[in-house]
Each structure stands twice: as C-alpha cells, then as structure tokens.
Amino acid sequence: MQIVTQKDANITQVSPKKSLSPLAMARKKFLRNKLAMISLIFLVIVAIVSFLAPYITTADITKVNIGQMSLKPSSEHWLGTDKSGRDVFTRLLYGGRISLLVGISCTFFVVFIGTLIGSIAGYFGGIIDSLLMRFTDFILNFPFLVFVIVINAILFGKVSGLWVLIAVISLLYWGGVARIVRSKILSEKENEYITAAISIGCSPAKVIIKHLLPNILSTIIVQATITFATMIVIESALSYLGFGVPQEVPSWGNMLNSANEPDVLQYKLWIWVPPALLITLTILSINFIGEGLKDAFNPKSKR
Amino acid sequence: MLKFAFRRFLGMIPMLLLISIVIFTLARLMPGDSFSGEIDPTNTNPEYIAEMREKLGYNDPLPQQYFRWITNFIQGDFGKSTRFKISVSEVIKERLPNTLLLGFTSILITYVLAFLMGMYAGRKPYTLGDNLIGTFNYLGLSIPSFVAGVFAIYFFSYKLGWFPSNGSIGIGMKEGTIEYWLSRFHHVILPAFVLAFLNIASYTQFLRNDIIENSRKDFVRTARAKGTPESKIYNVHILRNSIIPLVTFLGFDLVSIISGAIITETIFTYPGLGQLFLQSVGTRDYPVLMTLTMLFSLITLIGNLVADILYGVVDPRIRLD
Numbered sequence: 001m002q003i004v005t006q007k008d009a010n011i012t013q014v015s016p017k018k019s020l021s022p023l024a025m026a027r028k029k030f031l032r033n034k035l036a037m038i039s040l041i042f043l044v045i046v047a048i049v050s051f052l053a054p055y056i057t058t059a060d061i062t063k064v065n066i067g068q069m070s071l072k073p074s075s076e077h078w079l080g081t082d083k084s085g086r087d088v089f090t091r092l093l094y095g096g097r098i099s100l101l102v103g104i105s106c107t108f109f110v111v112f113i114g115t116l117i118g119s120i121a122g123y124f125g126g127i128i129d130s131l132l133m134r135f136t137d138f139i140l141n142f143p144f145l146v147f148v149i150v151i152n153a154i155l156f157g158k159v160s161g162l163w164v165l166i167a168v169i170s171l172l173y174w175g176g177v178a179r180i181v182r183s184k185i186l187s188e189k190e191n192e193y194i195t196a197a198i199s200i201g202c203s204p205a206k207v208i209i210k211h212l213l214p215n216i217l218s219t220i221i222v223q224a225t226i227t228f229a230t231m232i233v234i235e236s237a238l239s240y241l242g243f244g245v246p247q248e249v250p251s252w253g254n255m256l257n258s259a260n261e262p263d264v265l266q267y268k269l270w271i272w273v274p275p276a277l278l279i280t281l282t283i284l285s286i287n288f289i290g291e292g293l294k295d296a297f298n299p300k301s302k303r
Numbered sequence: 304m305l306k307f308a309f310r311r312f313l314g315m316i317p318m319l320l321l322i323s324i325v326i327f328t329l330a331r332l333m334p335g336d337s338f339s340g341e342i343d344p345t346n347t348n349p350e351y352i353a354e355m356r357e358k359l360g361y362n363d364p365l366p367q368q369y370f371r372w373i374t375n376f377i378q379g380d381f382g383k384s385t386r387f388k389i390s391v392s393e394v395i396k397e398r399l400p401n402t403l404l405l406g407f408t409s410i411l412i413t414y415v416l417a418f419l420m421g422m423y424a425g426r427k428p429y430t431l432g433d434n435l436i437g438t439f440n441y442l443g444l445s446i447p448s449f450v451a452g453v454f455a456i457y458f459f460s461y462k463l464g465w466f467p468s469n470g471s472i473g474i475g476m477k478e479g480t481i482e483y484w485l486s487r488f489h490h491v492i493l494p495a496f497v498l499a500f501l502n503i504a505s506y507t508q509f510l511r512n513d514i515i516e517n518s519r520k521d522f523v524r525t526a527r528a529k530g531t532p533e534s535k536i537y538n539v540h541i542l543r544n545s546i547i548p549l550v551t552f553l554g555f556d557l558v559s560i561i562s563g564a565i566i567t568e569t570i571f572t573y574p575g576l577g578q579l580f581l582q583s584v585g586t587r588d589y590p591v592l593m594t595l596t597m598l599f600s601l602i603t604l605i606g607n608l609v610a611d612i613l614y615g616v617v618d619p620r621i622r623l624d
Contacts, residue, residue, distance in 0.1 A: 141318055141607060142325075143599040145562035146580065150596060153584045154332050233447045237566055240449045241581060259453045260570075262468070266461045276450045284445035 022299075026218070029296040036292025039285030046282060050096030073270050082258060082271050091250040092274050098251040099235055099279075102166055106231040109170035111224045114177025119208050121178070122185030133182070140175035147172055148234075149243045165244055169234060177223050184216040218297035225290035229283050236279050252279050308612050315604050322600045323376070327369050330593050376597070382590035386583070391594045395576065401471050402575035404487065405568070406560045408495035409502075413556070416499070417506035417549075424507065425514025425545070426537050436507060443504025448563060452497045452570035459493055466493040469572040494571040498563045502556065506549060513545040547617045554610025561599050 020028065030036060049056065081087055121132040148168055155164045188194070189212060197207050213220075238244030239253025247254060252275040259265045259272035363371075375382070381391035424433040446454075460468035471490050472483070517523065518541055526536050564577035572578065576595060583591040 138318065138321060141600070141604055142322070143558070143561050143596075143603045145565055146596055146599045149565075149581070149584055150329055150592070154329060229445075237447060237449050241566065241569055243581075243584070256449070256453065265453065265457055269457075272453065276453060280446050280450055283447065284441065287441070287445050 023217075025299075026293075026296040030292050033292040033295065035288050039288035039292075042285045043282065043289070046096060046278070047100055050093055050100055053090070053093035053097055056093060082255075088255075088271060088274060091255055092252075092278065095250040095252045095255055095275060096278065098162070098245055098249055099232060099253070099282075102162065102169075102235040102245065102251070103228055103231040105166045106169045106173070106235070107224055107228040109166065110174045110227050110231070111177055111220060113170065113174040114223075115181050115213070115220060117174065118178035118181025119185050119212065122182040123189060123204060123208055123212065125186075129182075132178075136175045136178050139172065140179075142172060144172055145234075145237075148238065149241070152238070152243050162245060162249065165235070165238070169231065173227075173230075177220075177227065180219060180223060181216065184219050185212055188212055188215050218293075222290060222294050222297065225286060225293055229286040229290065232279065232283055232286070236275075304615065307615060311608055311611060315608060318604060319601065320373075323373055323597060324369065326593055326596050326600070327372060330589050331365070333587065333589065372593075376594075381594040384588055384591050386586050386588040386591070391590045394579070394591055395594065395598075398574055398576050398579050401491075401573065402564055402568070402577065404491050405495055405498065405564060405573065405575055408488075408491050409498040409560065409563070410553075410556055412495055413499040413502045413506060414549075416503045417510060420503075421507040421510025422514065422537070422542065424511040425518070425541075428511070428515050433511070436511070440504040440508045443500050444508075446500070448497055448501060449566050449570055451500050452494070452567060455493055455497050456570070466490075468493075471573050471575070490573070494567045494573050497570070498560065498567045501563075502552075502559065506552065510545055510549060513548060514541055517541045517544050551610055551613040551617055554606045554608070554613060557606030557609065558603050561602055 082091070117132055117136065121129040121136075151168045151172075152165065155168070185208075194207060194211060197211050202211070235244055235251065236253030236256065239251050240256050242257065244253055245251045247257075255275040256272055256279070259276075264271050372382075379392065381395075383389065384391050384394050387394050420436050420439075424436045427433055456468045459465045467490050472487050514537070518537075523536060523540060526540050527533075531540070561577070564575060565580060566577070567573070568575045568577035569581055576598075579591065580595045580599075582588070583595065
C-alpha cells in the first residue's frame with residue numbers, strides 16, 4: 001500500500017501543469033475586459049434593484065393620485081410624479097422588472113427554438129433540413145414588426161397580455177438563430193469525433209446535446225446577447241407604440257409613451273427622460289457585454 | 304446569374320401566396336367583419352345587414368371568400384376603406400409619396416454619412432477622430448430609434464426650433480411651388496435622420512473595418528511601392544474594394560425602412576404608410592390593414608431577394624443554387 005501511494009504522488013508531481021480549457025480562457029479574457037465588466041455590473045445592479053422593487057419602494061404603482069399630478073422631482077418623489085400622480089421612480093423600478101422579464105423570456109425562447117430547429121436541420125440534413133429551412137425562410141420573410149402588431153391586436157384582451165407578447169415575439173423571431181446554428185452544426189459535424197461518437201452507437205439526441213452543442217456554445221451565447229438587446233428594443237418600441245405590454249402595466253416603453261404628448265415632451269422632462277436613459281444604458285451595456293464575449297471567444301483576438 | 308435571379312423571382316410567388324393565406328386567416332380572426340366597408344353603418348336594420356352580408360358573400364365558405372379576395376387583389380382591387388369610405392388604393396396613393404420621400408432621404412443620408420465617416424475613420428484608425436466616430440457608432444447602435452426620435456424632437460424642434468416636430472407639409476402651401484418642396488424637405492429631414500441613425504452607425508463601422516483590412520493587403524503595398532499618392536490609394540484602390548460589400552446592404556435597407564417607418568412616422572405624426580398601418584390596426588380598417596400587410600410583405604420579400612442577388616453579383620465565389 002505504501003508504495004502505491006508514493007507512486008501516485010510521483011505521477012502528480014511529474015505531470016505538467018494542466019493548461020486552461022477554451023472556456024476558462026474565454027472567461028479569463030472576459031474578466032479582464034473592463035468595459036464589459038462595468039456593463040455587466042451595471043446590468044446586474046439594474047436587474048437586482050428592479051426585481052426587488054416591492055421591497056425598495058412602498059409607493060402604490062396602480063393608484064391614480066389626482067392630488068399629486070405631474071409633480072417635479074423632490075425628496076418625497078425622487079423623480080417626480082407622472083400625469084396620473086404616480087411616482088416615476090417606483091414605476092421605473094417596476095418597469096425594469098417587466099422589460100427585463102420580457103427581454104429574458106423572449107431571448108430564452110428564441111434561442112431555444114432556434115437552436116432546436118437549427119441543430120436538427122443541420123445534423124440530419126437531407127429532406128428534414130430542406131423542410132425545416134424552407135419553413136425558417138418562410139418565417140424570416142414576414143415583416144417582423146408588422147406581424148407582431150397584427151397578431152397582438154387579434155389576441156389582445158382574449159388572453160393575458162404579457163405572455164401573449166412574449167409568445168408572439170418568440171414565435172416570429174427564432175429564424176435568424178436557427179440559420180446560424182444550422183450553419184455552425186453543418187461544419188462542426190464533419191469532424192472525426194462526431195463520426196466516432198456515431199460509430200460507438202450514440203443516439204442522435206446524445207450526439208447533438210453532448211458533442212455538438214458544447215462546441216458551438218460560444219456562437220449561441222453571443223447570439224443570445226445580441227437577441228437580448230434586440231428584445232429590449234422591440235418590447236419597449238411596441239409598448240411605446242401602444243401594441244406591447246398592456247397600458248396599465250408599467251414598462252419602460254409604456255412610460256416613454258407619455259412623451260407623445262407635446263406638453264410632457266417639452267416641459268415635463270422628469271417623466272420621460274429616466275426611462276429613455278435607462279433603455280439606452282441597458283442596451284449599451286448589453287452590447288458591450290456582447291462585444292466582450294465575442295472577443296473572449298475569439299482565439300485570434302490579441303486582448 | 305440571370306437564371307438564378309429569375310428562379311428566385313418565381314420562387315417568390317408561392318411564398319407570397321402562403322403569406323396571403325396567413326394574412327387572410329389573421330384578418331378573419333380579428334374581432335368584427337373584415338370586409339364590412341361596403342355596409343352602410345347608419346342603417347342598423349338587421350334585414351338590410353343580412354341582405355348585404357349575403358350579397359357581399361360573407362356567408363360563403365372561407366376558401367371561396369379567400370379566392371375572391373385574392374383574385375380581386377391581384378387585379379388591383381383592394382376593397383374599400385371602412386374608415387375613409389374611399390377605395391384602399393386611393394388611401395395608399397395619398398400616403399405613398401410621403402413614405403417614399405422619407406425612405407429615399409433616409410437611405411441617401413445613411414450612405415453619404417456612412418461613406419464620409421467610414422472613409423475618414425478607416426484612413427486614420429485609432430486617432431481621436433476615429434475614436435469619436437467609434438463612440439458615435441456605439442451610441443447609434445444602442446439608442447433605439449424611438450428614443451432617438453423623442454430626443455431629436457425635444458432638442459431640434461422644441462429647444463432649437465430648427466425643424467418642425469410633426470406633419471409632412473406646412474399649412475397653406477401651394478403644390479408645385481419651390482416653397483412647397485422646401486417645406487416638405489424641411490419636414491422630412493428630422494424623421495429621415497432618426498430613421499437612418501442605426502444604419503449610419505453599422506455601415507460606418509463596417510466600412511471602417513473593411514478599409515483597415517484592405518489597407519494591409521498586397522495590392523496596397525504594391526501601389527505604395529510604385530509611388531501612388533496616398534489619397535489615390537485610399538480613394539480609388541481601397542474604396543473600390545470596400546464599397547462592394549456595402550452595396551449588398553441595399554436589400555436589407557428596404558426591409559429595415561418598413562419597420563423603421565412604422566415607428567418613426569408615429570413619433571413625428573408623419574402621414575405615411577407606417578402611420579396609416581398603425582391607425583388601421585387601431586380603427587379596425589381591415590381592407591387597408593390587409594393591403595398594407597401584403598405590401599410590406601412584398602417589399603420584405605423583394606428586399607431579401609435583392610440582397611441575395613447582390614451577394615452573388617458582388618462575390619462570385621458564392622454558389623448560386
């Protein structure tokens with residue numbers, strides 16, 4: 001027994017220091033990217049503050065207070081009140097909750113559907129590939145915004161608004177992700193390790209999930225970041241136009257909607273500037289994170 | 304090449320038919336009647352309504368209704384607007400020039416600015432000017448068009464008073480005069496800028512990166528070695544190579560202008576097709592809604608087609624099949 005353990009100890013000593021895995025290398029590179037890290041911290045803070053909104057502010061978001069209409073920012077109302085006398089700061093927090101929730105859910109569904117369709121089409125090829133890709137082309141040929149608005153108008157009032165919006169956006173947007181995932185899978189599946197995996201009897205599902213997807217994970221993550229930024233824009237744009245989240249639910253787009261009134265736009269800056277800034281900063285930081293990720297996953301980049 | 308273009312063009316037709324079926328189904332799913340424009344709303348006599356419904360064929364089976372709609376549609380009969388009580392084609396004809404003007408101005412602004420800024424930044428990368436342009440690009444990519452629009456109205460219309468904040472033409476302008484066109488141009492410039500904002504940023508960045516990449520290639524070194532002036536290298540040799548990929552974006556411009564127009568025209572209350580579309584959803588003006596949705600789908604299809612064809616023209620290595 002004694003000898004064996006000593007032999008083990010010898011081996012660990014002799015064996016060279018393990019080099020970092022590609023994922024660990026990317027993580028290290030990303031952590032060193034200052035802009036991306038600041039953005040990430042900002043985004044996390046916004047998310048935490050938004051999701052803890054009920055514990056941070058006690059003001060009632062739904063109550064219309066005629067006595068306190070369009071008040072300027074003060075110590076009582078940090079960002080003033082809107083035209084119905086609701087506290088802007090409180091609505092901003094609750095709005096962040098909705099906007100981020102819609103953004104995250106849509107991104108999840110879009111990436112999920114896109115990856116599913118794309119990997120099945122890419123892996124099996126042949127007739128399955130043609131059928132799925134024709135269908136993807138069909139979806140991609142719809143003018144996205146137009147159809148989201150039309151479908152929302154149909155479903156509105158019949159089912160609860162928020163999840164309808166998420167479903168409609170997700171079902172119409174996955175085409176781009178599917179195309180990219182498919183093309184990545186197509187080139188990745190030519191590798192020998194895939195042939196090896198198939199030859200030892202791995203099922204297609206196992207090959208895709210255990211062998212192919214981990215190798216195209218970087219592409220999927222970068223796509224997810226881009227999608228997330230786009231989803232925040234789409235949600236707020238739709239809500240701004242009045243075809244997104246129901247009007248009584250506060251979201252950043254709905255809050256900005258009040259800027260449609262010339263009076264608010266011109267003289268009551270505190271009502272519309274905070275959501276406008278927050279939307280822009282959120283998208284900016286998501287974009288920086290996306291750039292940082294792209295950079296981190298690119299083995300050729302010098303940083 | 305021509306064969307490919309023709310085949311893709313033919314391939315558009317089944318796609319368009321499929322989309323028309325989707326649109327028809329969606330319109331039927333909407334609350335209310337999708338073709339009630341012909342019925343006189345003041346006459347509430349149920350017998351009259353039933354008679355008109357029978358006459359207009361609402362009680363026919365759905366496929367029959369669809370075929371009637373689509374055959375009329377192909378022949379240019381889009382039905383009658385329930386809101387304006389005139390034919391849809393007239394409603395659209397009235398708004399179309401505004402949107403065309405907006406779209407063309409926006410594309411023009413995009414390409415001129417992207418060219419100037421991209422060429423400058425590409426020629427002098429990593430300088431102060433390039434960094435400023437880079438910062439502008441990051442902002443352009445991150446500020447959504449409706450936020451940009453709201454800020455633009457606040458600063459340029461209300462604070463500075465340079466541009467009008469809404470409409471497409473001043474009051475009391477006579478058609479055909481110079482003032483008329485100046486006024487229209489004055490009204491279109493701010494929305495066009497807002498619409499172009501995102502594309503300016505991405506095209507500038509694209510052109511800059513492409514110029515930097517090209518400037519490291521062998522043909523540039525050869526040109527330098529032969530003593531070609533630096534300005535000629537950049538303005539002729541490199542630019543020629545860098546413009547080409549930019550051209551392919553033209554197809555996507557068509558697509559992005561549709562969704563852009565819906566948002567921008569609403570912010571600026573600019574009477575174009577995008578605004579008409581949102582109004583028709585709001586007022587349940589189905590004939591207008593269906594026609595516009597078909598029109599937008601057609602433009603999207605054409606835009607994607609143009610992009611595909613231009614890809615092939617620009618880069619012969621892309622296999623066309």
